[in-house]
Amino acid sequence: MASWLDRSTHRSWLDAHAQHLLAFGRATADERGGAFWLTTDGSPDAGQPIHTWIAARMTHVYSLGSLLGVPGAATIAQTTMAGLVGRLHDDEHGGWFSSVDSDDRPAPGKSCYDHAFVLLAASSAARADIDGATTLFEDARRVFLEKFWREPDGLCVDSWDRTFTTVDGYRGMNANMHAVEAMLSTASASGDEQWIARAERICRFAADSAAAHRWRIPEHYDQNWRPDLDLNRDQPRHQFKPFGATVGHGLEWARLMVHVEQALGTSDGWLLDAAENLFERAVVDGWSVDGAPGFVYTTDWEGSPVVRDRMHWVVAEAIGAAAVLYRRTGKTIYARRYQHWWDYADTYLVDHVHGSWRHQLDATNAPADSVWQGKPDLYHALQAALIPRLPAYPMIATAIAEGHLV
Template sequence: MQPWYELPSHRLWLQQQSVDLLDFGRNVVRSGGGASVLSDDGQPLVDQPVFTWITCRMVHVYSIGTLLGIPGSKPVAQGALAGLTGILKDEAAGGWFSSVAADGTPEADKSAYAHAFVLLAGTSATRAGLEGGRELLDAAIEVFEKYFWDEAAGKLIDTWSTDFSTPDPYRGINANMHGVEAMLTVADVTGDDKWLLRAQRVVDFVIEQAKAHNWQIPEHYDVNWNAELEYNDDQRDDQFKPYGVTIGHSLEWARLMLHLEASLDALSLPHGDYLGAATALFQAAVDKGWDVDGEPGFVYTTDWEGKPVVRGRMHWVAAEGIGAAAALWERTREQQYADAYQLWWDYVDTHLIDHKLGSWFHELDEKNVPAALVWPGKPDLYHAFQATLIPRLPLTPSLASAVAEGKLR
């Protein structure tokens, strides 16, 4: 059977999914700027905080919608961006609050996770020609380099106190993963190769750690970057720092390694065996995470022996599985990746796409019934939207740049 990637009808289906997602989130802009958390039917939950990471993701998504020529996208992107130059920006200490509550109270501390998404938003907004986009990117680069990039360690400092006076000793892979994603986009938009070399240092560390743990990535570290394998054993389903092995991150890292490889190759810069690492991470995630407990779907987390810990099915894990399979197919043209891609889109269409209210259910239980234990509502569009784009784009440049340069297939 001809792989779906090669079918114009499948690419049209992906495009329709992109448009449907953009339509679902059209009411996301908060009064005064920023993006709301979305309910199951796409309505803004105004009693929830304005989160920087959600706001940035929506700037990114609707900037790409603008580049795709989807009417209505630019006003949404511009309205979300207004939150990054307004309520979410810390004018006193610099940088961005992680969130601001409905009563105007900022969340304590400043996170690399949120600031990586500010970089992403800045690059996408710049590519889309949004007013203030390049200024946002320049400001984000300044803060990121001053506080979050640790040149000596070759990785990111995870969290600072609100006034940037005291760094937290915790170090985490999640922030570094989105830092790599952002660095690839900054390199594309600015033309500065140092961002690729920074991303390479992070990726090389992740590969070293994964090799030492049977191609499972430790997520949590102390200040000296020693892995803490039992971290959050008492909070196993934490939204951002769950215990054990996060299956979706193995898939996401596999894809990012291939994007980095392609970017380095384009400049004839040396690197390690990123394809080998990506295939090993992908296979370990599939073996330990997919269809392992009698029901289809990826479990959220496992322990270090590969036993499922949190059996719920998070939408973003399936989306990243699709993205990783697409990237590996693009890189290798091996049938196993085309087969996985098609299997997982069938799963998404059957279980995750909400054909009644729109978008994707963000969480299912172990029986694939919609649930809301970890992620209530349908907060944002980022993972699902990117799953509709990655199969239609080359491995480099990054998504917004590739769309801006007319590389969409």
């Protein structure tokens, strides 16, 4: 029997779901520039600052919407991007603030995580011909290479002070993971293959580090790239730096390894081997291990659950990883898991009343908000609806622009 991934009817469903998501997020654009944090029903949360990572993600999302031919998407992308060239940009010292409050007072510091999403957004907006995106793309590339990429390490530093004078001693794989996606998207949009080589170097480090820890990825490191396996043991629910192994990142890295392999045009095996090992470890450690369906959020270094809540982005990444691995290998196990996880998402995560996906569930799959309040953005869910319809390379915006969507 043909898998869902091979059926035109399923691809039609994915298209309809992408349209559903884009319709939900239409109130994201702040007329002052940037993107609002969205509540459960898709209305702006006035209590939240304007975050760079959300403005960037929503610029990426609605640039993709414009490339898909959705009326109004380009206007939304233009407005959210205006925050990246305006109030969120540091005109004095360069780069981007993490957020600004209602009076445009910036949060301290500059982070690689935010800058990686600006780079992703700029590459997608440039492919969608959003006015001003080419200049933003040039600026984002320059700042990222000058401030965050470290050529001797083949990795990115994590954060600076506002003036780019003092770099923090913490090093993290979360920012480097999103840098890989942004680098591949930059290579796709610009044709500069040096970005692929940088992404490969990050993946090599991630794969080697994971292999040394039974394919659980250490997330946190000191300035010499020595892993700190106990960081935030007392704060296991930390929003961006949780203790232990993050199950969803194993799945996300698995997908990225396949993207890098396809970008390189190589088949020497190590990237695919790493992808399959990361994927399997995440599934064994994380999927339905505590008496209820769903992926636990984090585990300790022996694979025991630490935070048992279910995050929407983990399932979205599981769907994307299963899709690219099925396309790459033809193994039916990936197609079966892909179908199973969409069934789970539709049952528990997709909000059939208010729209979009619930961002967090507790261990019983009831809605929760201890880590994520509301439905801040559409990035993970929309990509779950698009990745199964696209080749692994070029990346999403360029692939759609070049007519590869099936």
